[in-house]
Amino acid sequence: MMPNIALMMPVGGARMQAVLPYAALAQSRGGRTLWLGQVLSGDTHHPFIHAAAAGFPVPAGIGVSLMPLRHPYDAAVQAQSVAAATGHPVVAGYGPGSVSFQKRLLGAPYRSQLGAVREYVSILKGLLEGGEVAVTGEYFSFHGRLPKVTRPRVEVGLGVLRPGMARLAGEVADVAITWLAPAAYIRDVILPALREGAATRGRPVPRVVAMVPAALERAGRAAEEIVLAGNRAHLGLPHYRDMLRQAGMDTDVDADPVKAARALVDGGVFLYGDAAELKDRVAEYAAAGVDEVVVSAGGVVALEGPRAGLSEAQALLAALGCPAV
Template sequence: MRIGTAVVGTRLEFEDVVGEVRGAAAAGLDSVFFPQLDDWDAITLAGAAGREVPGIEVATGIVPTYPRHPVVMAGQALTAAALTGGRFTLGIGPSHAQIMQDRLGYSYDRPVRHVREYLEALRPLLRGEEVEYRGETLTAAGRTAVPGAAPPPVLLSALGPRMLRLAGELADGTITNWMRPEAIAEQVAPAIGRAAAEAGRPAPRIVAFTMVALTDDPDGARAALAGQLGFAGDLPAYRAVLDRQGLSGVHETIIAGDERAVEAAIRRYASAGATDLLLSPMGGAEERDRVLRLAASAGRAARPPARTSNPNRKGLMTG
C-alpha cells in the first residue's frame, strides 16, 4: 500500500513547504497531498514544490470545484503536471455547503449533478480536446493546451454512495476522510469498484485519510483530537460518514498507539482495499518523522507481491 502525508501551507513559507516535501521523500513516502485552505493555492504549491523535489507524487486533496471553472481547473492542473514531469494528481470535490454557499455565495443545490457535469467537462479538457458542454449546472466551451503536459489522474472526494459511483464511473479514484478500515471494506471499495467495472474503467485508486498518533496514551490523543477538530463532525457530509460507522466524532477514527498498533492499523487499511493511506501525524517534528518512517516501512510490507513474468515458474509471487 502506498503511504502519503498531507502538508498544510498555513503559516509556512515556501521553503518550509519544500522542506516538508523533502522530508516526506527522505522518509520513503510515496506522495504528498496539499489541501486547499485559505492561504496557498494548492495546485500552484504542489506544482512548484514537486518541481523542487524529484521522485515523489504531489497531489491536491482537495480543490473545491465551485470556485474554479473546468477550463480554469484544467489549465492549472496541466501546468502542475508539466512542472512536475507527470508526478501531479488532481484531487477535487464539491466541499461543503457551509463553505461554498454560506461563505462564498455559490448555490450548493444538486451537488452530485454539479460534480457529474464538472467531470464530464473537465476530463476531455485535460486531454487537450475541444469541448462544447452545455449542462444543467455549468457550461464549458473551448480547449486547454499546455505543451508537454500529459493529463493528470483525477481523484474525487467521495463519502456517500452517489459520489462513490461518480468516482468509479468518471474519475480515477477517490479520497475519503474520517473512515475506519471497516468502512473502506464495506462501503467504499465495493461501491467504487463496481461503478468502475460497469463503466469499463481500471480498478480505482482508494486514498484513505486519517490522523495518527504514536503514543502510549491513545485515549489522551483521541481527547486532544476531539478538542482540535471535533467541529468537523458538525458538517453534514462528515456527520453522515460518522453515523454510517456508528461513531460519535472524528476522534474515534484516529490511529493511536505504539509502533505495533500503528503497523497493525496500516495492515487493516490495506486489507480493507485502500490503495493509499494518507496520514496526518499529531505531535511535533520528531514525532512526525518517526510516524512517517514507520508508516512508510509498514506500507511497503503491506503491498501485495508482484507477479513474475513466467507463469510456469514456481513461486508465482515475488516480494
C-alpha cells in the first residue's frame, strides 16, 4: 500500500518565480499538494498566491512555519489568503522552533513549549473555524473574529518530533507533521501519543504527514554528501538529535558527519536507491500509519543546483508512481 505522495518545494525566498516549475509539476501529477517549509529570505505564503496568479493553483502545505515570526491572527489571515487565492485546501503547519531561535527573536525562550503551542493553535483554529476567539494567554492573546472569506478548508498542523508534542497535536491539531522521523518511530512513538491525546478530547486522530528527504541513486553520487548538504543544520539541533536518539539512531554530526549521514540512509529516514527501493521505503511509512509522504530533493538542490533539483523532483515523483496526467 502506498500513501498519498506530495512534493516539497526545496527552494524559496524572495524570487517568486522559483515556485512556478514546482507548482506546474505538482499540478501535472494529478494536483499533488505542494509543500513549502519555513524560509527566512521571503514570505512562506506568497509563492502559492504567485503560482495561482500565474495559472498554477495547487493544494498548499505550509510548514512547518515558526511561531515566533507571526502572531496567530496574522497566521490565520495568511493561510486564509492562500486558500482563497488557490481555490484549494491548505494545511497551515506551525511549531515553536528551536530554543536558540526563540531567544534571538523574543529575548527568551517560551517558558513552556507545549503551553505556547496550545495557546497559538487555540487562537489560530478558532479564527479559521469562524468562531469568536477570547484567549488571554501567557504567550499569545486575541479577542475577536476573522472576517469571513469564501474559501476551501484550512487545516491546522503541528510539527511533531517527540511524544509530548504528539499528544498535544492529538488534542488540538488536524495534522501532525514530521521531518526526519523514521517510520518505525512514527508507528511506535508518535502515533500512540497522537491517539492518546485525541482520546482525551474525544476527537479524531490527526492525519500524519511525513516529510522525507530523498534522492535517486546515480553514478558519481554519494548519498552521505546529499544528506549533509540538505540536512546538516537539522542534525545539529538538540530537539532533532533527541528524537533520532530516541529512535535508536546515532546521528552525532559533530563527532562523525559521514557516519551520521549514513545512519539516516540505513534507517530509511533519507530515501536513497532505485525506484523499487524508494517505493519499498515509502511503503514502510504507509504501514506505520502515515497518510501522506512529502518527498524533498533539497539535498540535491544544495549540492547540484536548482536545475538538477527540479529534475530530481520530477524523477522522484515518476519513481513513486506519480506520472504526468
